[in-house]
Amino acid sequence: MSRIVRFHELGGPEVLRIEEVEVPPPGPGEIAVEIKAFGLNRAESMFRSGPYVEAPEFPARLGYEGAGVVTAVGAGVADFAPGDAVSVIPPLSITRWGSYGEVATFPAEVAVKHPASLTWVESAGIWMQYVTAYGALIEIAKLARGDFVLITAASSSVGLAAIQIARAVGAIPIATTRTSAKKAALLDAGAAHVVVTREEDLAARVAAITEGTGARIAFDPVAGPMLEQVAGAMAQNGIVIEYGALSPDPTSLPLFPLFTKNLTLHGYQYKDVVRDRKQLDRAKRFILDGLASGVLKPIIDKVFSFEQIVEAHHYLESNQQFGKIVVTV
Known part of the structure; x- marks a missing residue:
């Protein structure tokens, strides 16, 4: 027993x-x-x-x-x-x-x-945090050096893993947090920029950070009303990856940003990686190499x-x- x-x-x-x-x-x-x-x-x-x-x-x-x-x-x-x-x-x-x-x-x-x-x-x-972030950012979004990636709920374990993976490939992570209490910690954890959503306009701040282009990738577990704000912060032809539903409020489809920016809205679970043996092998190699080098911790x-x-x-x-x-x- x-x-x-x-x-x-x-x-x-x-x-x-x-x-x-x-x-x-x-x-x-x-x-x-x-x-x-x-x-x-x-x-x-x-x-x-x-x-x-x-x-x-x-x-x-x-x-x-x-x-x-x-x-x-x-x-x-x-x-x-x-x-x-x-x-x-x-x-x-x-x-x-x-x-x-x-x-x-x-x-x-x-x-x-x-x-x-x-x-x-x-x-x-x-494994949950790094496989989840890897599958979305590397396998789906093809995150690359110089990309701006918007990471919401960034103080979660998956959010922090996404920041580290972005840094590992030379991308620029923009983290969001509701209050300023975790801002300094997010910067210490590798976020290039932090947006405090209860104090700042997300789209305006991301536009300023990216010199008007917006983020090419967004990685969001919140949905709800937050999705409209995320869509407003995106670049033309950007991709929004939804991997959770933390918001208790209904999620409305942000039609006009989708139309005007030609956005892709991609639902995602870590299971997409686990189901595909080749993807899973690539994820293991990426994560184990990162852990061994200290890039991922x-x-x-x-x-x-x-x-x-x-x-x-x-x-x-x-x-x-x-x-x-x-x-x-």
């Missing part, structure tokens, strides 16, 4: 329970991992509370990513053996696989032997113990964090 976080109904953080559960051995193509730490993601909060792109099957497990030691391998697994230290790229289904627990099984194809220089806490929270905001999982989810939903929230087991 192992301690596993599960929930039996949709709701707030209080629905999360630590329960003793018999975890089945890894099936064909899977590995079992003794979890040392796991990162938290807003997608997990949405899965727990609803609505989300995937519906839970109760009692439901939770968790997209983690790091630990391989304890067993299923049939057909050749690249891993018991004792290997691994971290996990989020698999395709949070319902089928969940990392919140002492033990978890995962498809071997999403496990990675991460750089030994990373701690368990760092390695537990690297996860920013950890706060660490909670396993027993503090409810408190950790409350903190996740507070929007206070700057970077990744990690839970140790």
Whole structure:
């Protein structure tokens, strides 16, 4: 029996329970991992509370990513053996696989032997943020040197990963934040410019930064009324990549900016990368090279113990964090 976080109904953080559960051995193509730490993601909060792109099957497990030691391998697994230290790229289904627990099984194809220089806490929270940002910016938008890229909700772990990836290829990241409280930290994290959206007009400020051209790429998890502002800050023939729905308000299509600027509005999930083996291999190489060189370095905001999982989810939903929230087991 192992301690596993599960929930039996949709709701707030209080629905999360630590329960003793018999975890089945890894099936064909899977590995079992003794979890040392796991990162938290807003997608997990949405899965727990609803609505989300995937519906839970109760009692439901939770968790997209983690790091630990391989304890067993299923049939057909050749690249891993018991004792290997691994971290996990989020698999395709949070319902089928969940990392919140002492033990978890995962498809071997999403496990990675991460750089030994990373701690368990760092390695537990690297893949969701970097794979998400890589797939959008590099694979879809073809981000290149000199490009202006607008990154909203930039103090999130994915936003910070996007800033680092932009810097890695010589692009110019423009970060947004609602208040000035995180402005200095975003500049220290590599943002070339920071726009405080409650104090500044986004389109006007981006126009000033780009000398009137606007941003070629926008990377946005907020949607809602924010989408109209983002569209107004875009360059001719720009691309807006939507990868979330954090705003509780309805999202209206910004028709006139789309028409007049010939914009592309592209919906996106990290799963686009995981489904494509060649893309996934390219993502692994890019991210591992960046981690090894230090160009990419996860920013950890706060660490909670396993027993503090409810408190950790409350903190996740507070929007206070700057970077990744990690839970140790």
